[in-house]
Amino acid sequence: MFTKALSATMLMLFLTMPGLAAEPPKQAPQSATTAAAPVQSQAVPAAQAAPAAKAAVPAAPALQEKVRPNRSITITMFMAIIGITLCVVIWAAKQTKSAADFYTAGGGITGLQNGWAIAGDYMSAASFLGMSGLISLYGIDGFMYAVGPMFSFIAILLVVAEPCRNAGKYTLGDILSFRASAKPVRAVAALSTVTVSLFYLIAQMVGAGKLMQVLLDIPYRFSVIGVGVLMVGYVVFGGMKATTWVQIIKAGLLMSGTVLLALLVMFKAGLNPFGFFSDIVNNQLIQDHVRMNVLKDALPKPGVDYGQRFLEPGLFLKNPLDQISLGIAWALGAAGLPHILMRFFTVPNAKEARKSIVIALFINGTFFFLINLIGFGAALYLTPQLISSVDKGGNMATLLLAQKLGGGAGSIGGDMFLAFICAVAFATILAVVSGLVLAASAAIAHDVYVNIIKDGKADQHLQVKVARITSLCVGIAAIIMGLMAEKENVVALVALAFAVAASGNFPAVILSLFWRRFNTAGIISALLVGTITALGLVVVSPVMTYPQKIADDAGKIIVTLEKKQAEGAVLADKELTALDKSRKDFAKNNGGTSMVGLKAPLFPLKNPGIVSVPLGFLAAIFGCLLFRDRRAEEMFDEIEVRQITGIGIAKATDH
């Protein structure tokens, strides 16, 4: 049971969002599954016994320990999705002839299509599963979390998308090397792109492995290999065109699933949002959950309305500095993510780039808004107790809700709807990983091979061949690293990807576009300092795994239970299992250190943004002031005129 819960907690990995998965601070250590169980078993009968229980209070949930999908229906849905996407790949493969086709679908994607594809690139299984779960367990704090990913599009929309479309061609390296020394800049840009994409990619792969393991009992390694082989297939054969369509299909499915679920929730609430929220506040089980599991008040404190507390901040997000740091990573990080940047180059001009970001912003905004209804709906109709009994982090809330609103477990409707939502989560992972493989391989093939090794002298045929081979290699590397990372805290990797993008790539991109004196030295110092600081701070931050802490938590459970035993009480089976498990955990983790040899985190914040982003900018500025480059300053007029007006680029898709 503990392993299941732990592995489900790992699901949070595929958050595209840093820190979302960060284990709920203090009050819910990972070992809480066992600790919380006795509390719940007391809580539930109490709720039932309360004669005052209002009609809004659902029957005490039958606690369950896993999601039970109908395997044959679910596998059929998975196969259908794989089948449809493979048809797209075959169709796209026939049209991919030049390097431009491979990297950017020849610039022939419309703004509308690209908007859906960006949304598809951006909405991860994490936001779909993890965020609704957070809301169902921690109320409004979870909803607050949803604002960042939507807001991140504003920076992209206003200051990055159009200028990049006007000034670049295929990759981040194109923009950065415009007026700087091409080779070193391309090399560093490629390195940073590959770093960001790989961290992100591994997180998604591990998430996929865990999801398949939990849902379908497919062993971890087979799921990782399966997802890996599919994504490599999409990218190698279909290039950007197939990847784009896989993302569009995924975004469509994801939005339909989300809208449908949110509508069902609203119909169940009688289309009355005010009634819906007062039901939540008045719900006895939600009140119990907030009081005992979140705030740890054994007895109700006078004057505290625990139901209303669910709609107030501070249950999950405790440290304002951490929130601000995370906010910075959101607000700037997305604009520096290579796989998002790359999508601006798939449209023919700046106007379409603008249109695609606006569309993506609307799709995402709607999505994150609906997730709030789903999350609160899950809290009300499933109860937080049930949700956290299946998975500590709440990652299964959406899936359970689908099954319940479809008609319940075992009913055709419930099983079909659950299978559909599982398949959507699967498609989501496939789409996101494909985009990442493409971004990483474009950086290696286009920046490193074609422009550094071959000095830009490679014919189309060779370029496409190299791009395909690189994609294959990146894909294989991702599979191998995904297999090795099974036990890693992959949340840290996602946080890292965002932090590196915000601290290294973003300053480099924005100063290249807007600052006359920016030059090679600035770009290189921004990318190096930003990346290294972000990386360094994350590996000493609380998001890494600290075995000593696990041992300490296990130790506390051992002490409590042994004391109970010593007092003559007979332990229930659950408690015995917990004791046994805790002893093992203690023995295994006691005295252990984190990956970099620490017993406890050195840096207090989960996200390094508040430190690493300013450092990235400072490094960029000092770098250029120390090494002035007249040529870069002279060429500023050109990049500025291009980025503002689009002159000289409109027809510049490679021929």
Place this chain on the structure above:
Amino acid sequence: MAERKYDWGEIARNSKYLQLKSKKRTFLFGWWIASSIYYFSLPLLSGYVPDLFKIKIIGVINFGYLFILSQFVMSFFVAIYYTKVANSEFDRLTDELVSEIQ
């Protein structure tokens, strides 16, 4: 790739260009900064003035929930307004400039 050669320096001194540039700069950076301030007020207020978030406005729905919703409205508004200005004014100025150069 047969690309036309432009005298970038000359375009950069063109009065129409300068007008377009300053309009774009003011608008884009202005709105970016303004929306960022609004966005960062969310973690700041919820972290340092949590009581504000607890004030009930409609039934049990409090200021916090409505403030989070308003973040969505703000983003949508900025996106729509920007598109409107870009499609009419910026694109018009760009077209005028391009036709003057060619």
